[in-house]
Amino acid sequence: MSRRTIGLIVLLVGVVSIALTTFIVFNPEAPKSVRELGKYYIANTTRDVSSPEAVTAIVWDYRGLDTIYETVVLYMAIVGGLAISTTTRKVSLKTRTGLTSIARTGTRIIVLLIATIAFAIALHGHLTPGGGFPGGSALAITVMLIVPVYTLQSLLDQGVSSTRLIAVRGLALTALGLVAILPVIKGLEAVTNLKFYPSHVAGMLISGSLWFYNLFEFLAVASGFAAVALYLSIPEEVYREEIKGGE
Amino acid sequence: MIVTLIVFTVALILSLVFIYYAITEKDLLKAAVFSAGQSVSYAILLHTMAAPDIAMTYLAVSVGLYSALLVFVISKTERYEE
Numbered sequence: 001m002s003r004r005t006i007g008l009i010v011l012l013v014g015v016v017s018i019a020l021t022t023f024i025v026f027n028p029e030a031p032k033s034v035r036e037l038g039k040y041y042i043a044n045t046t047r048d049v050s051s052p053e054a055v056t057a058i059v060w061d062y063r064g065l066d067t068i069y070e071t072v073v074l075y076m077a078i079v080g081g082l083a084i085s086t087t088t089r090k091v092s093l094k095t096r097t098g099l100t101s102i103a104r105t106g107t108r109i110i111v112l113l114i115a116t117i118a119f120a121i122a123l124h125g126h127l128t129p130g131g132g133f134p135g136g137s138a139l140a141i142t143v144m145l146i147v148p149v150y151t152l153q154s155l156l157d158q159g160v161s162s163t164r165l166i167a168v169r170g171l172a173l174t175a176l177g178l179v180a181i182l183p184v185i186k187g188l189e190a191v192t193n194l195k196f197y198p199s200h201v202a203g204m205l206i207s208g209s210l211w212f213y214n215l216f217e218f219l220a221v222a223s224g225f226a227a228v229a230l231y232l233s234i235p236e237e238v239y240r241e242e243i244k245g246g247e
Numbered sequence: 248m249i250v251t252l253i254v255f256t257v258a259l260i261l262s263l264v265f266i267y268y269a270i271t272e273k274d275l276l277k278a279a280v281f282s283a284g285q286s287v288s289y290a291i292l293l294h295t296m297a298a299p300d301i302a303m304t305y306l307a308v309s310v311g312l313y314s315a316l317l318v319f320v321i322s323k324t325e326r327y328e329e
Contacts, residue, residue, distance in 0.1 A: 004271055007267070007271070008264065008267050008268075011263065011267055012260065012263065012264070015263060016260070055300045056300075121303065129299035129300040129303055130300065130303055131300070133304060134300075134303045134304040134306075134307050137304070137307035137308050137311065137312055138307045138311065140311075140312060141307065141311040141312065141315065144311070144312070144315040225312055228316075229315065229319070232316070232319040232320075233319060236323055
């Protein structure tokens with residue numbers, strides 16, 4: 001047996017015995033009742049927000065401002081990353097062929113499946129677990145798959161660049177802000193939900209502003225993470241040439 | 248109930264094994280794969296604790312985005328740790 005395996009066995013035996021000892025000595029028990037705040041959300045979410053999904057209701061309605069600030073923080077982080085990894089000249093890479101046709105076909109199928117699930121997670125976020133953020137990060141994974149399999153250059157040729165994706169993200173964030181501010185026109189408070197937005201559209205439950213928030217957050221997160229993937233996959237040589245040219 | 252507890256315990260021990268291998272691995276690319284395995288077992292943990300929202304976000308971010316980010320970063324440095 002190698003030293004690594006022995007180390008693993010020692011670690012496992014140690015951790016499991018510590019866990020069992022703690023259990024026997026302190027005998028912790030899970031609480032039998034739900035806290036008052038939790039009870040309130042479970043009982044009143046359907047009435048207050050007209051959404052059966054309490055988590056999305058808390059994220060976008062009861063605690064909506066927190067979520068908007070979190071989105072802004074993520075936006076600043078992505079823009080900061082773009083600022084230090086930007087290039088003045090147009091990135092043109094020596095055309096590489098990417099991977100074999102087996103990998104390409106497989107990726108095509110997987111990308112389609114991931115994109116479908118991402119849309120389902122985001123647009124059903126007010127009914128089932130999920131929402132804008134998980135949906136958007138799932139969609140961004142498609143870009144991270146396409147870059148190594150089809151090469152970065154093929155994406156750049158299609159006109160997909162990190163600057164444009166950041167622009168999409170900016171537009172989506174503006175729309176998000178507008179959804180929050182629009183009720184003010186009618187004299188209501190900002191971030192008002194059901195007094196301003198309809199709970200149903202054409203007989204389908206959209207839970208007022210929750211659906212719009214989920215949609216725009218989905219676009220913002222997907223384009224943001226895709227932009228990160230694109231600027232991280234620019235090879236080092238491009239930056240080296242950039243530094244040489246600058247001197 | 249007992250099935251949930253068994254799945255919980257197995258996922259917990261599995262995550263410990265993955266963490267150990269991720270830390271001791273000298274090949275950084277393999278370490279990233281072990282790290283993704285640890286994330287999968289954490290997602291199972293979150294699901295057995297009845298938190299599907301967090302499990303979903305956790306899967307997308309820590310298995311997909313975080314692993315891809317690590318691979319991009321490793322491609323800019325050396326693959327083997329000394």
